[in-house]
Amino acid sequence: xxxxxxxxxxxGAVVFVGIGLPNLACNLALRTHAPNLVLIYExxxxxAVPERLPVSIGDPALVTGSLMVCSxxxxxxxxxxxxxxxxxxxxxxxxDRHGNINTTVIGPYxxxxxxxxxxxxxxxxxxxxxxILIVSKISPRTFPERVDFVTSPGQRVAQVITDKGIFERxxxxxxxxxALYPGVSVEEMRAGVGWELRSRPSLDCxxxxxxxxxxxxxxxxxxxxxxxxx
Numbered sequence: 756x757x758x759x760x761x762x763x764x765x766x767g768a769v770v771f772v773g774i775g776l777p778n779l780a781c782n783l784a785l786r787t788h789a790p791n792l793v794l795i796y797e798x799x800x801x802x803a804v805p806e807r808l809p810v811s812i813g814d815p816a817l818v819t820g821s822l823m824v825c826s827x828x829x830x831x832x833x834x835x836x837x838x839x840x841x842x843x844x845x846x847x848x849x850x851d852r853h854g855n856i857n858t859t860v861i862g863p864y865x866x867x868x869x870x871x872x873x874x875x876x877x878x879x880x881x882x883x884x885x886x887i888l889i890v891s892k893i894s895p896r897t898f899p900e901r902v903d904f905v906t907s908p909g910q911r912v913a914q915v916i917t918d919k920g921i922f923e924r925x926x927x928x929x930x931x932x933x934a935l936y937p938g939v940s941v942e943e944m945r946a947g948v949g950w951e952l953r954s955r956p957s958l959d960c961x962x963x964x965x966x967x968x969x970x971x972x973x974x975x976x977x978x979x980x981x982x983x984x985x
Contacts, residue, residue: 756890757783757972757982758964759916760844763888768841769793769834771880772803774811776890777844779972779982782808786971795834797876799825808976831876835883843884845877846891849902852929852950854889854909856881857902864904874906881907893917893947900950920944921961925953934959 760780764770766789772781782805785792794803798812802822809816818824825833834840847856848871858877860867881887889912891897915922915930923933932944932954945952964972977983 756780756892756916756918758968759921759961760888760890761787761789761968763914763916764789764792764842767791767793769795769839771795771797771835771840771843771876771884773797773844773846774809775846776982777846777888779808779976780844780890782976783968783971786975787967793822795830795840797827797830799827799830801825801830801834808981810981831879835876835879838883838885840880840884842886842888843880844888844890845880845907846889847877847906848897850889850891850898850915851902851909852898852900852948854887854912854915854924854928854930855902855905856889856907856909857904858906859904861903867903877907881909881911884911886913887911888913889915891915891917893919893944895947895949898948900948917944917947919947921959923955925955929953931955932958934961936961937963 757776757780761784764784770781772778772794781794795801796812796817800817800821803817804820805816807816847858849857858871859873860870862868919936919939921934922930925931
């Protein structure tokens with residue numbers, strides 16, 4: 756998932772980065788094909804070039820060498836709401852067939868089974884970034900036909916990168932299967948969602964991570980295995 760997400764980041768793009776695998780993907784892209792990638796973190800670090808993988812959006816490693824450090828309000832008003840963000844990474848507890856994201860509640864809003872952290876900046880990112888990439892492991896629980904609560908609308912979701920394959924939006928705004936990882940079947944992908952998943956006429960096969968990708972991720976970026984398992 757990290758390698759696939761990194762490939763979606765063109766050199767020079769302005770990316771709103773969160774913590775987790777998207778953070779790892781952005782720093783992998785910086786060290787491979789996109790050295791001029793501009794990373795913006797919610798905490799106010801703009802043009803961050805961390806020498807080590809930051810553990811949170813408030814990590815001091817984001818400040819050293821960055822283009823500027825500003826307030827969170829400035830990040831949202833001057834960059835995000837001004838349309839200056841090319842790509843935003845999002846994830847959620849639930850993602851439905853139209854790319855809507857739920858990070859608010861599981862179950863009815865009035866009497867939820869689980870109350871989740873809420874939107875944070877995700878709702879703003881979802882409507883103001885030019886392209887949205889979602890990174891999430893696939894399961895019927897995570898991918899229901901309809902989310903219990905729409906925290907972030909899915910109109911700008913371009914791709915959903917899972918651990919088995921990739922979804923893209925079709926002309927009707929529905930997520931369809933676009934690519935498979937080596938050794939994964941269409942049936943496995945269909946079993947991981949709560950709706951009748953359709954496929955593009957011709958499915959791509961995702962190239963595995965290169966030896967350089969693996970070395971950077973395992974030995975340089977995440978040797979303590981904060982995000983990686985293998």
